[in-house]
Amino acid sequence: MSAKFRVAFIGAGGRSGAYARHYVTRDDIEIVALADPVRHHRRFTIERTGIKNSPEEYDDWRAMLREQKDLDGVVVITPNYLHADPAVACLERGLPVALEKPLATTKEDCERILDAERANGGRTLIGFVLRSTPFYGKIKELLEKRAIGQIVSIQADELPGWGVSSIMNRGLWRRFQKMGGGALLEKCCHDMDILNWTMDARPRSLNSFGDRLIFRPNPALPLNCDECGVATQCKYFRKPVFASFEDESEQELHAYIREDSRCIYNIEKDGVDVQSVNIEYENGAVANFLMNFNTGGERASRNFHAVGHKGRIWGNMAENKVYWFDNLKNQLEVFDTRGDGSGHGGGDQKHAMELHRMMADPNYRPEQNAHAGYLSAVMCFAADISRVERRRVDLAYKETGRVEIR
Numbered sequence: 001m002s003a004k005f006r007v008a009f010i011g012a013g014g015r016s017g018a019y020a021r022h023y024v025t026r027d028d029i030e031i032v033a034l035a036d037p038v039r040h041h042r043r044f045t046i047e048r049t050g051i052k053n054s055p056e057e058y059d060d061w062r063a064m065l066r067e068q069k070d071l072d073g074v075v076v077i078t079p080n081y082l083h084a085d086p087a088v089a090c091l092e093r094g095l096p097v098a099l100e101k102p103l104a105t106t107k108e109d110c111e112r113i114l115d116a117e118r119a120n121g122g123r124t125l126i127g128f129v130l131r132s133t134p135f136y137g138k139i140k141e142l143l144e145k146r147a148i149g150q151i152v153s154i155q156a157d158e159l160p161g162w163g164v165s166s167i168m169n170r171g172l173w174r175r176f177q178k179m180g181g182g183a184l185l186e187k188c189c190h191d192m193d194i195l196n197w198t199m200d201a202r203p204r205s206l207n208s209f210g211d212r213l214i215f216r217p218n219p220a221l222p223l224n225c226d227e228c229g230v231a232t233q234c235k236y237f238r239k240p241v242f243a244s245f246e247d248e249s250e251q252e253l254h255a256y257i258r259e260d261s262r263c264i265y266n267i268e269k270d271g272v273d274v275q276s277v278n279i280e281y282e283n284g285a286v287a288n289f290l291m292n293f294n295t296g297g298e299r300a301s302r303n304f305h306a307v308g309h310k311g312r313i314w315g316n317m318a319e320n321k322v323y324w325f326d327n328l329k330n331q332l333e334v335f336d337t338r339g340d341g342s343g344h345g346g347g348d349q350k351h352a353m354e355l356h357r358m359m360a361d362p363n364y365r366p367e368q369n370a371h372a373g374y375l376s377a378v379m380c381f382a383a384d385i386s387r388v389e390r391r392r393v394d395l396a397y398k399e400t401g402r403v404e405i406r
């Protein structure tokens, strides 16, 4: 191992900052290479996060892996449908991988990653940052202390603000099932993981309903925001992120700007914007989850409410408080769960440093691993089958660790 951990990034878009800006503050990590086909995105990541050394830049991650012989770890932050190939290649090289969520957009790709990990003794950190937040950390701690006894039910929801709704429904790849894997997978594989983690049991059956109910075509509005008289009052209108990097020659850059300048109602897309999932766990406990993109303000963000034999735990993540009601004592206790100010309710910094832990200790295996990513992704695939086919879907666990969706 070199004196500094040598880290490479595959993908240098919006999410890259959540890792890079924490690594640049460390004197034992160096970002030595970035692979992204769009030069402006690489420049944006370097300049925005203050990477001072001059990392090697590559259009193609395969060339980067060929040339960068002494890497200690890799962060894979490509669009969802492009997770599997780079993740498998890094695992085959024996590198610890921080792979953004969701694991992949198809069950086959998820299983390719699991196979590569197993065959090479590899280690994957999946981007489940919520596990690193003080909010869910406190909930998990209380549940492990059996503060409410045996869990009977969890009710949870993800009600993202306007900005996230805009990215989800207008973004270049997220708005298409084929690239994002569906709104539930892209946005709420996190929440499926939190349900599994807090239940500490495997999901057995799911039912799901949902549709595109909010961002439907509106003939009263033009397709392009710059022709729309109400664009600046629209909650979903955002100035294109990459607009400050004007360069007529870069087609991909302009694709980003163009897509970001289109009406959230009229832009072509194929995802749902409201979806519920009802889950039965193997221990008999049940969970009820709701995703809805038309939210903002009080009580938006993530809500969680667990009921057990001895009490209840609840909270709203944006409020930064966890409430615990003890039935026997008839007493309410409130915990402050404010974090370190990093993104995702204080989860981003701790999460990014998990890769550091993996590089420093070859025996360290994070709990938010490829298998956790697989289970949550399979739940999203199963929920979409249930929603489309209008039926209950069962999950059968094989001895190989694979899950069959029935």
Ligand SMILES: NC(=O)c1ccc[n+]([C@@H]2O[C@H](COP(=O)([O-])OP(=O)(O)OC[C@H]3O[C@@H](n4cnc5c(N)ncnc54)[C@H](O)[C@@H]3O)[C@@H](O)[C@H]2O)c1
Residues within 6 Å of the ligand: 010, 011, 012, 013, 014, 015, 016, 035, 036, 037, 038, 041, 060, 061, 077, 078, 079, 080, 082, 100, 101, 102, 127, 128, 129, 172, 186, 344
């Ligand atoms: N953990 C979280 O909470 C969280 C939050 C945001 C995004 N994400 C995940 O991070 C990933 C990236 O999201 P984003 O918001 O940065 O998207 P983005 O569109 O802003 O960035 C994706 C980047 O990948 C690049 N890219 C495309 N093809 C590539 C290839 N073949 N090789 C290398 N790079 C390529 C694009 O040019 C772009 O710069 C997604 O999987 C997303 O789900 C996770």
